[in-house]
Amino acid sequence: MVGRLERKGRLIVVSGGGTGIGRAIAGRFAASGDTVLVIGRREHVLSRAAEELNESLRGAAGRVIPVSGDVSDPRFLARFKDQLEATEDGKVDVLVNCAGGAVRGPDSSLDEIAATWTENYRSNVLTAVLLTETLDPRLRRPGGRIVNFSSIAAFRGGGGPYSAAKGAVTSWTFDLAARLGPEGITANVVVPGYIEDTEFFGDRMTAERRARLIAQTLDGRAGRPEDVAAVVFFLASAEASHITGQVVHVNGGALFGR
Numbered sequence: 072m073v074g075r076l077e078r079k080g081r082l083i084v085v086s087g088g089g090t091g092i093g094r095a096i097a098g099r100f101a102a103s104g105d106t107v108l109v110i111g112r113r114e115h116v117l118s119r120a121a122e123e124l125n126e127s128l129r130g131a132a133g134r135v136i137p138v139s140g141d142v143s144d145p146r147f148l149a150r151f152k153d154q155l156e157a158t159e160d161g162k163v164d165v166l167v168n169c170a171g172g173a174v175r176g177p178d179s180s181l182d183e184i185a186a187t188w189t190e191n192y193r194s195n196v197l198t199a200v201l202l203t204e205t206l207d208p209r210l211r212r213p214g215g216r217i218v219n220f221s222s223i224a225a226f227r228g229g230g231g232p233y234s235a236a237k238g239a240v241t242s243w244t245f246d247l248a249a250r251l252g253p254e255g256i257t258a259n260v261v262v263p264g265y266i267e268d269t270e271f272f273g274d275r276m277t278a279e280r281r282a283r284l285i286a287q288t289l290d291g292r293a294g295r296p297e298d299v300a301a302v303v304f305f306l307a308s309a310e311a312s313h314i315t316g317q318v319v320h321v322n323g324g325a326l327f328g329r
């Protein structure tokens with residue numbers, strides 16, 4: 072877990088920070104001097120990411136610290152909270168709920184359908200809700216920032232239970248923004264389109280599918296994790312204090328399905 076923090080810069084928590092978009096977000100904050108806790112279930116993936124990101128900082132002030140665990144598991148979250156409270160100033164400046172993904176499963180019986188829908192909800196909604204509830208008392212007031220992750224699939228379908236779960240993240244973000252706004256905390260939801268160099272598609276990406284997704288953009292290219300990281304970094308800045316309860320799309324104009 073975390074150990075003593077010897078904090079540099081702001082304290083940022085990024086779930087799903089070991090790969091893809093979350094990893095780029097962690098790198099973006101660390102490069103600007105912040106301390107970033109990256110959370111994921113696979114310890115070796117996280118440690119390697121933290122090592123590589125820290126090496127790439129080459130003397131810059133920030134730091135990436137791996138914390139392995141499942142953010143949908145209340146027992147892990149209780150331990151994580153205790154660890155943060157044991158640090159000299161466990162205040163969290165920015166929480167990025169990036170962990171998630173589309174869970175495929177069989178659907179030939181109601182039991183199988185229930186299992187797949189439940190798993191998508193757990194992976195995309197509970198991960199964000201439970202980590203946010205865990206850190207809520209420790210978020211900086213005023214000035215704290217929460218960035219949640221939805222998907223283009225929530226706005227135009229195509230992902231079945233995954234689309235529906237990401238839709239739930241979006242509507243929950245509005246409640247969060249309303250609840251925490253009076254305390255000076257913003258909550259926004261970032262909505263990526265097709266982003267390459269992530270583990271999101273696993274072995275489900277083909278050359279044809281990639282070409283189709285790129286053809287739907289207006290700039291003729293796939294999104295990059297850094298495209299999304301730049302938006303998250305801005306939403307987490309002091310300059311973005313009047314932006315809350317918003318849905319920010321990063322998809323090269325693909326939303327309209329051209």
Ligand SMILES: NC(=O)c1ccc[n+]([C@@H]2O[C@H](COP(=O)([O-])OP(=O)(O)OC[C@H]3O[C@@H](n4cnc5c(N)ncnc54)[C@H](OP(=O)(O)O)[C@@H]3O)[C@@H](O)[C@H]2O)c1
Nearest residue numbers: 087090091092111112113141142170171222266269270271
């Ligand atoms: N790539 C795209 O085209 C795209 C498009 C729209 C939306 N998104 C969304 O963007 C976010 C980032 O995804 P990505 O594209 O960067 O894919 P990714 O590389 O698969 O990243 C997802 C990360 O979440 C972690 N994670 C998943 N469940 C977790 C849990 N219960 N507890 C802790 N960590 C967990 C995974 O690590 P472990 O498996 O080690 O836990 C992984 O590092 C996701 O919410 C995804 O739905 C992606």
